[in-house]
Structures are given as structure tokens and as C-alpha cells.
Amino acid sequence: MADLPDKAANFIEWYLAVVEAANLSDKRYPVKGMNVWTPYGMRARRNLDRVLTTEIEATGSEAVEFPALIPETEFAKEKEHIKGFDAQVFWVTKGGLSTLDVPLVLRPTSETAIYPIFALWVRSHRDLPLNVYQIVNTFRYETKTTRPFVRVREIHFFEEHTCQLDEAAATARVQSNLGAFRRMAAAFALPYLAVRRPEWDKFAGAHYTIAFDLPLGGARVLQLGSVHHYRDNFAVPYGIHYEGIDGTERTVHQTTFGLSERLLGAIVGAHGDQRGVIFPTAVAPYEVVVIPIPSASTTQDVPSAARAVVEELQRAGRRVHLDAGDERPGAKYYRWELAGVPLRIEVGARELERGQLTAADRLGRKQAIARASLTTEIGRLLAAFDQELAARAQAAFRGAIAPAATLAELKDSERVRAVGWCGDEACGHAIETAIDGALLGTPEEPLDLPVPKACVHCGRTEGVRLALAGQPM
Amino acid sequence: MADLPDKAANFIEWYLAVVEAANLSDKRYPVKGMNVWTPYGMRARRNLDRVLTTEIEATGSEAVEFPALIPETEFAKEKEHIKGFDAQVFWVTKGGLSTLDVPLVLRPTSETAIYPIFALWVRSHRDLPLNVYQIVNTFRYETKTTRPFVRVREIHFFEEHTCQLDEAAATARVQSNLGAFRRMAAAFALPYLAVRRPEWDKFAGAHYTIAFDLPLGGARVLQLGSVHHYRDNFAVPYGIHYEGIDGTERTVHQTTFGLSERLLGAIVGAHGDQRGVIFPTAVAPYEVVVIPIPSASTTQDVPSAARAVVEELQRAGRRVHLDAGDERPGAKYYRWELAGVPLRIEVGARELERGQLTAADRLGRKQAIARASLTTEIGRLLAAFDQELAARAQAAFRGAIAPAATLAELKDSERVRAVGWCGDEACGHAIETAIDGALLGTPEEPLDLPVPKACVHCGRTEGVRLALAGQPM
DSSP states (O other), X not given: OOOOOOTTTOHHHHHHHHHHHTTSEEOOSSSTTOOEXXXXXXXXXXXXXXXXXXXXXXXXXXXXXXXXXXXXXXXXXXXXXXXXXXXXXXXXXXXXXXXXXEEEEEOSSSHHHHHHHHHXXXXXXXXXXEEEEEEEEEEOOOOSOOBTTTBOSEEEEEEEEEEESSHHHHXXXXXXXXXXXXXXXXXXXXXXXXXXXXXXXXOTTOSEEEEEEEEOSTTEEEEEEEEEEEETTTHHHHTOEEEOTTSOEEEOEEEEEEEETHHHHHHHHHHOBTTBOOOOTTTOSOSEEEEEOOOOOSSOOHHHHHHHXXXXXXXXXXXXXXXXXXXXXXXXXXXXHHTTOSEEEEEOHHHHHTTEEEEEETTSOEEEEEGGGHHHHHHHHHHHHHHHHHHHHHHHHHHHEEEOSSGGGGTTOSSEEXXXXXXXXXXXXXXXXXXXXXXXXXXXXXXXXXXXXXXTTTOOOTTOEEEEEEEEO | OOOOOOTTTOHHHHHHHHHHHTTSEETTSSSTTOOEEOHHHHHHHHHHHHHHXXXXXXXXXXXXXXXXXXXXXXXXXXHHHHHHHGGGXXXXXXXXXXXXXXXXXXXXSXXXXXXXXXXXXXXXXXXXXXXXXXXXXXXXXXXXXXXXXXXXXXXXXXXXXXXXXSHHHHHHHHHHHHHHHHHHHHHTXXXXXXXXXXGGXXXXXXXXXXXXXXXXXXXXXXXXXXXXXXXXXXXXXXTOEEEOTTSOEEEOEEEEEEEETHHHHHXXXXXOBTTBOOOOTTTOSOSEEEEEOOOOOSXXXXXHHHHHHHHHHHHTTOOEXXXXXSSOHHHHHHHHHHTTOSEEEEEOHHHHHTTEEEEEETTSOEEEEEGGGHHHHHXXXXXXXXXXXXXXXXXXXXXXXXXXSSGGXXXXXXXXXXXXEOSOHHHHHHHHHHHTSEEEEEESSXXXXXXXXXXTTTOOOTTOEEEEEEEEO
């Protein structure tokens, strides 16, 4: 098997190679940017979705599902929104052999599908807050180069849509979403920047947008998701009104929270190394792979012992896979490291004689464990693995961001840059030109960086804030 | 609240009213036949999917997901198949502002999306069997009257696609699917007819089709799903070949197994009564609803006791809902009966004093249970509820099918009819005309009915088999 491209030197090539080699996605489907979820990739996706579902439901959100097709008439109701999406949607124009009276948009996101129905569901203050989410596929007629999980035309998408009593309640929901994302990201061992996007880069139709950006080497960042405060920008055109406690008619304020399969790309990109993918336990298709070591021993039945290990772990609720194939153990180790399984258990005759097994984690740490306390030991090793994975990611994160005091330092930057910004759009664009990327925004969560005294472009000192600049993937 | 229409006299009206009253689906979405999955409906769907997923994975099938859009060029490769679907697909013809070079079909089913990739995945006999399934939405440009869950234009769909070594192995997979469906249907307490469809009614492109039909009163039947043997009908045009053990190139034989949200419609239709939906425990959005009975008692804290009951059941893994609203208990009973929750626990001061709770199941059976053995008692009551629900459905099933010795008996039949059929298509169509419906097919699983001696139409005796006739919904 060929070596992977160098991750540090050729990140994109490495990324494409590792996704393919680990068999997470098959991009040979005959429509550009629409990829096949393989059995192995689907296992990861299912685990990822479980984390999202658990965390969002813990904040009082309920699952729903709205149709994939949106009539043009509904799609066009909010003017900024339609402007933002017009050029990147697929249109259904024919049903059977006839042309449709009203063309249908294949949802690029679901505001315009959901809000006409919200207008029916919300009648009284007693119906609020209304917090619902759906996990569905969305579609974008992407014209840029597509890449598995990161930029695709059919997107596995998580979107929460809420209606709140007023602007303050919507702001509180945004904060609740930030907390939920913090817990999700912890399960994925992903550090990130939570930034308020500048005005010119907010979501089409939003009052403001908070995005989560992951540094991925150099000045490169990947947007992991976003939370939007809509105020009543959609509620007015879609007529989402309610009777307040005082009997007057009021209009809801809304928020949304969007995530996608891109999280899987982020996990691959952030944690992977030259040997392949590294999955955090919560997402790993298998948490543990068990590999019997062939032996001529007459006292130890290795295959049976390996099966017993698997069964015991399954009973304990672990996702475990027995690799009993006839390859040599070294080839299996190689393959499961490429696939990113957190923990490998080697079942060998000599260890069994001593009442032991060998455990090797995907970070290269190997030790003997007592067979008798298998379940406890596996739990301990996986927790230690996750902790170390998070610590390494956190260290990389800290090293990925550096202050810059001049525009010159932004050119060919090997880091994401923290700069002073006066808030003017013209200065923002100058920063973007200098880094050949984007002004990501101003931090919404504390960052261990000094707040600069002056704008990196105009030098003004009043109203200066810390801003991040980088190159979005 | 208004009464439901009479189920026996006006089944369709009753069905539409009960789906709406139980808030399982919202059909006010502005595209005909595309409905909104409400939070309550989604809970049922999630449980239904869990049963399907568990049972199909137990037979060695793995989850995958293929794109929703299929290029016209792939869609047209199998001639019977395209003929069968041509008039009922949605076409995507525009991406952004430009016309697509190759129009894309929004999948009505996924053979033509999956098989070009199967041709890449299957190389050697070691890759077989290949058993994968996906749960996705499919789309049909339905021109008939649409009805929630039963006939819709965006369908929540389960489809297994497999490749097997040869025809016999494919036949064995069909049998495995029949077994899996038997276990799924048992979880839903749904009896059904497994019949081999006549030639003229098989799936477009199939060698043969076995369908599952549920009698729903009168001569009415609802198809719950189907299993198809494709032989190499698709494998040849899509080029799914492999190197056999003997080194020669061979072509796979294929099967598919399709189910949908229609199962939810079937559960509503088969079990529901004049008071509303009745969910089997496996599918119920909530297995148990807990209702505190307001009281002036100074010795018993009813609200706390109700919360404790809920928490104990949640810890035991039960799906339980606390209805602590300020409606009177009778209104709550009415609402949760309408919603189909299997078991209601009433927490009252007097019962608490005696160390008891009141449990009422959705079939109207009420009893006191000991608070101290809550979890065990609930498990016992739910099992008894499911058993009784299945027994009632089984009794209705037996009463729904009756033999007919003459075509005259098929006219305005109040039952699904079992007749003798010689196998000729002309006789089949005569039977269909007589019952104003369809020849459903010949039983694939034993039915407790005598095999007639002569064809009900032509009177011939040679080759006569038992066949079922009814009116598909």
C-alpha cells in the first residue's frame, strides 16, 4: 500500500487520500460532488449524529422533518435570503411528463420550507419557545472544487430552527446553542474559534452570525457550523405572529443552528496523521478492534479467546470488531490504524497464559492489560486516549494562532492571525486582501490573546477589538 | 373536541381524522402530498426505524447512503424499470441559473443510483454476498389522491439492495428477508399476507415480487412492503460481474427489500379505534404517560411522587412522558388515548397512601399496581398489552379473509377473497374485474385456508392454486 501524502506539506492531497484509503466515502458516483456513504463512513456518521441529537435534545429541542422541495413562491419571500441562494440551488421543473406550474427548489437550507408552517404552529405565547431540529440532506449547486464531507453538493445537514418570545429570548437561545456546540465539540476532541462574522459575511437574512472555525494548519480554517440570530427578519415576511400575555399581537424572534457532515471532515483533518485517520471514541465506527495472533500453542485456543473478548465487550455496550481474517497481524494493524480505530486488542497465546492481553491505542501507546478486568481496562484506556487526543488537538490549536501587528505579517502567513480591527468594513477588506482570505470575525468566547491597541490597517485606537483572519477552506 | 368518523363505515375519513387529531403529520405544507413530520410523528418514526434497522442488521446488512439525484443516463439503463417509473418521477433540470447538461431524476427508488457503484465494489466472490440498506426519502410524482404515510410524494423509505453469488443464493436472501419482515411485523403487532404477485403486477425489472398485504376492513388491503428477486436483470445492464472461485467471470444475482412510512399508516389503520390511535409499545412515541391527580391531601405530595415515577421509569430505559399541565385529568386521558400511548399511570393521593398507583392500558384495562415494584409491573403490563393487541389484530385478520367459489361472490365483497386460480392472466384479470380490485397473488407463507379444486373463472382443475383478491388502497 502506498504512503499517504505529507500532511503538513500537502494537506489537501493528504486529506483526499486518507478519506479514500480509510474507505469513508466513495466519490466515484457519476454526479460531481455527490458521494456515496460507505458502510464504514455511515457508522461514523451515525455516531456523529447521535452526539448532535443527544446534545440538542438536552436543551429542549425536538426532531421534526420538513419536505425537501420548496415552491419558488415560498422560497422568494425573504429578499436577502433568496439573493444569497439564488445562484446555488437545484430546480425541479418537471413532474412525470409535464412541466410544473410552480418550480420547486431542492432545499439548500430549510427556512423557507419551515416558516410558513411555523406561522400555523405558533398562535400564543404558550406555544413558545418553539425549538425543533432536523437532520436531512440539503443540496447546493456548488461550482467550486468539491471535496468529501467538506464541500459537497448533497450535504448531510443538521439544522435547528427556533421561535422565541422576543429578541432577548432569541439571544439566550443563541447562547444555549453555543453551549451545546461546546459539548459536541468536546466529544469530537475539536478545539475551535467561536467568532461573530463581520456584517458582509453573515448568513443571508440574519441579524448576526456566530461561526465556529477550526484551524487546520497554515492560515487555513474550516467552518464547522454556525448559529444565527434572525431577529424578526423572517418572521415578518412569513407572518409568524402570536398573542402575547397582554393580549396584543407580537412577532417572534428566531434563531437557527447549523452543522453538517463537514464535522466528519474536520475530525479527519484535525486528528489524522501520516498513518491515517484517528477517530475520537464517540465517533469511531468501532471503538475497539480485536486481533487474534496466530499461534502453534496447544494450551491456548486463541480464536475462541478472541471471540470471548469481543462478546464480553459487546455485552458491555462497546462497538467492537473482530478481525479474524487470514492476513498477517502486521497488515491488520496497518489497516485499522489507517481506519482510525482508537484501540486495538491483540489476543496472543503467551499473554493469555499470563492472564493478559495487549492493548495498543491509535496514539501509539501499548500496554498489557489483565484479561480478568477487560471491561474496566478498556473503559480506562479509551478515556485516556480521548483525553490525550484532545490535549494534542488543543496544543496544535494554540500553536495555530498568532498575533500580527502589521498587514505585512499577514502575507503568506503560516498561522491564523489575531489582529486589531477598528470595525470599519474598508479596514476589514484590507485585512482580507493582506491574508488572501477572510476576516473571520471577533471572538464570542474568551481567547488567551491580548487585545491589540490599534487597527492593523488604519491605526485608529478607538473602538478597536480583537479580530481573527485566516483562509477559509 | 369532535368525535372521529366511524371507522367501520368510513375508514378513509376516520384515518385522515385520526392522523390529524393525534398530530402525527401536518399536511398543510404547500406542496400536495409532501407532509411535515411533527415532533410526535417523528418519535414514532424513529422507533419504527429502530425496529427495521435492528432486524435487518441482525441478518448481516450494513447501512449505506447513496445520492438522491440520478443522472438520466444511468436511470434509463434497465428498460423495464425506466418504463415503470418514467411517468412518476421529478426531474431536476436546472442548477443555479443554468440548464443541466444531463437532467437528474430525484430517486423514486435507488436501483439505478446504486448499481453503477456495485459494479465497482464487486470484484471477486470474496466480496459476496453484498448486503446493504439505506433509509432515505424517495420521491414520486403521484397523481392519485395523496394520504399521510400511505400515499405521499416524498416517502420515508427503507430499501435493502443485495448482490449474491447466483440465483439460489438470491432466493435464500429473499427467504431471509421474509424472516426479517416476520420479526418486524411481530414488533408492530401486524398480521399480513405474504403473496407472490402475478407477473403483470411485479416490480418493474424484477424476476418476481413477494408483497406483504394487510387487510384493513372490507376487501381493502394495504401493501406494507415487498421483496424482489431480480435474477441478473439489473446486473447485466449495470455490469455487476465478479471472478468466481473457479476464476471465470460471473454475474451476480440481486434482491431488494422495500418498506416505508406506510408501515406507520398501517399501524394506525390496523390498531386504531373510535378513541384514536393505538401504538404497539415498540413504536409508541411514549410507552407510558404519567398523570398526577390533583388532590387536597396534606400527607401526600402528588406532583413530587409523579416526578419520581417518571424518573424511575426513565432510569429503566422507558420512554415516558409526564403530563403535569393544568387540564383536568379526564381531558388528559382523552388526549393521550387519542395519541395512542399504550399505558397511562395515574398518581393519586389515596392510592399513594396504600403504596399503589393506577395503571390503565390503551385497550381499556385498568388495575392497581404496587408502587414498590413499579418497573417490573410496567414491563409486565406493556408485554400483556402488546400480546392482547396482537391477539385482537390476529382475530380481525382471520375474519377479514374468506373463500369464494364463484366470481359473483367477489362483487361488493366485504372480505378479502381466497379463490382458485389456474394461473392464466386472462382468468386473473376476470377475478380483478369481479372484485373491482387486484389479484394480490399466491401465498408464500402457509394460510389456514383450503386450496380450491377449480379456477373460479374458467373452472379448470389442472394447475389450480390458492390466490387472494382484494382492493389495494
